[in-house]
Amino acid sequence: MVDGAVPTPRIAALAGLIWASGTLPQFDPEIPWSSAVITRAQQLERGNWGVGAVGDAVTRTMNAIIASAVIVAMSVRPRG
Template sequence: MADVRGALVDGAEPRPPFAALAALLSASGTPPQVDREIPWSSPVITRAKELEQGNWGAEAAADAVARTTTAIIVNYVIIAAAILPRA
């Protein structure tokens, strides 16, 4: 939450996963219940809405898909190497 807080309160440029999380918090309509240490003032709400309107979700989702695909391929290679008879 420190990265999300930095993006919302301090205006730091967030990495995509944290920007996506901040956007999801904003869209949920319940940010104060999630982290009471973030002062949900007008500037913070404005910043959250900016992140919500950005394409952070698309970039974070693309990164997650790439990581998952890589993991699946690596697992198939390991399974194939273990199952194939050695000549």
């Protein structure tokens, strides 16, 4: 992503998936997260790697987890 090289389909799909999950910066903290690198990561996410659908699935899953946690938190009443 830093030098703009064309990745293999597998690397592009993995990078796009990890970017879509929001965890890519954790995997290599030495990457200089400039606007150009972020744009490249977004391109990989939206690329023709099948990652767009995976990114949507990750987003839906995270939303479902958050909604479930909120429902559980609201239904548990403190004893007192």
